[in-house]
Amino acid sequence: MTDSSQSIATTRRAYRLTPADRGLRLQQVREAAPTPGPNEVLVGIEAVSLNYRDLLVLRGELGPVREGLIPLSDGAGRVVATGVDVTRWRAGDRVAPTFYRDWVVGPYREAYGPSALGGGDTDGMLADLVVVPEASLAPVPDSLSLEEAATLPCAALTAWQALVVRGGLAVGDTLLVQGTGGVALFGLQIASAFGAKTIVLSSSDEKRERATKLGAFATVNYRTTPDWDVEVRELTGGLGVSHILELGGPDTFDRSLRALAAWGHIAQIGVFTGFGPHSNLMRLQLINGTIDGINVGSAEQFEAMNAFLAEHLIRPVIDRTFSFDETQAAYDELASGRHFGKLVIRL
Template structure:
């Protein structure tokens, strides 16, 4: 087994953290653990919040990022599920293997609080906390799945029961939004994409969007969504914006429709009057990634439908801080990846 590894760690800086790249001793797997050589990792908005110190205390020296993919390079003495050479991805919540979510799983979420993530070229993972990478995907593509793709999957399929003929509204063109678009298209639903960039709107149409709306030039986008749907509204909404977009999402929702509450791009805290939700018999589900079992089901779906993740830019480990800066700039279309 390798003696050392390259790793990124978070160091306190100006009320938040900065990324420091170091070399340290390579970990060794315990009896039921697997040593994974991480080939690629991807960034989520959560990672930016962790870096900024906006999600609570972070242990000094924490390894950030939850989403990665790589190959097994060593296994513990009692491991039965994996062999050296297998292509795998760690799950976001290490202990949420199957069944309903429990609050006790939260502290074990990779890359936050006190739990190290995957911005290292070697990590140790419990054997039950890994899933097989879908056939046909590169390590870079597979590294986008554990949080962004699985969040969209749980929102639309597990909880939302999206079906052919439904109408989905997605906000923006980041990872969750584009995975939502691709999953909905594969299921035969039609998707409306909100974006302030006409160039991104055109790319979304090529990816399968049914319609797009520029929310800058059309600030009352809820009115436009209802016009596009003949006054009915969207049956499903991936609510990614947070408090500043939620009221318009409510007004965009069809009777009996479903809002998947996911994002906090515009901040934290409720500002909405939910009486409309009651009046139209709508539902809201809080979505927080998914289990290992959900991950495996999603991977089978991605393989069946030939869905390929959309990657905007790829950075080397030495340029990982630039990857965070790119994410903060909001110019990306799809996912930002770090190649280790």
């Protein structure tokens, strides 16, 4: 094992999930630090970020979770030490682990599912030292801080796969995003860089104004305009949008179908309104539309996206940063829905 000139800590701080009366609870621990195997890297995590998935895991709404699991999929830091067979990384490199530890290249396989960090049985990033396979790391662009980089592995890569890898986003396309969370705002930023126009749905006029400053072509308040699909079609000259990041789930899907243009593309991503769609998909067939189920992306896609973000000087939108001891408060803020962009915890 190789390491930096400084001594390597023998203990680490972490949060682990333990049973509670309802769902799970966060328990802060200090424990022995992990040691990298021959093809593994020890990373000192300096920042992590929260996703809606993390809230569902804490609530026990995403299926069984191993007792004592370290939560959170997204983090960034510096290489502290490397296993004897590691050739790509050296101490001090700025890196971010990919969401699916085992999805490195090529199309997704169901076998990769259990390797998703911070859920089920695979420990995540909410610790100041973690061990990651060499192939499951991506370099952090020089243009981004580690706090900014910590927002990328899930939300940004989800938007990237939805719009670029699977959606074929192009100049002149139109995009509809629901809300102003991480995936939505990354979608807006990526679309703007491609020369596409984005319409943002939000119930907050203040957030709509911020989205406009970030580059939104138009915004719609879905509370005061419950028939937002009609408004979206009017904003697009009656055609509808060519891409939709469907983040709401069953309660928004029918309107998304009506807001979609012929030959349009829906990226099914979110479950904010619950699980299990109840939509009639006949319209999708009639307009020759497509639906892609989107579940983050590979390490290869992560690197390609990072290069694009650096080239176009795209910086993640961070709403608020918390300390390690304020982790529960960060979860509470996520549950409140008040945030615009990402919530970050600094380790």
